[in-house]
Amino acid sequence: MPLEAGLLEILACPACHAPLKERDAELICTAQDCGLAYPVRDGIPVLLVDEARRPA
Numbered sequence: 559m560p561l562e563a564g565l566l567e568i569l570a571c572p573a574c575h576a577p578l579k580e581r582d583a584e585l586i587c588t589a590q591d592c593g594l595a596y597p598v599r600d601g602i603p604v605l606l607v608d609e610a611r612r613p614a
């Protein structure tokens with residue numbers, strides 16, 4: 559299920575406030591030194607640092 563149009567533009571990483579990009583049902587922080595990946599569950603982005611996947 560695609561995210562609501564325009565939603566990505568207002569979302570920011572809660573850890574560093576960089577913009578996010580959607581990839582493989584996750585929202586990836588675009589900051590190179592952050593890069594946290596936030597899950598999207600049932601079309602709802604879960605923007606919690608505790609829920610985010612750390613970059614490899």
Ligand SMILES: [Zn+2]
Nearest residue numbers: 571574587592
């Ligand atoms: Zn970030």
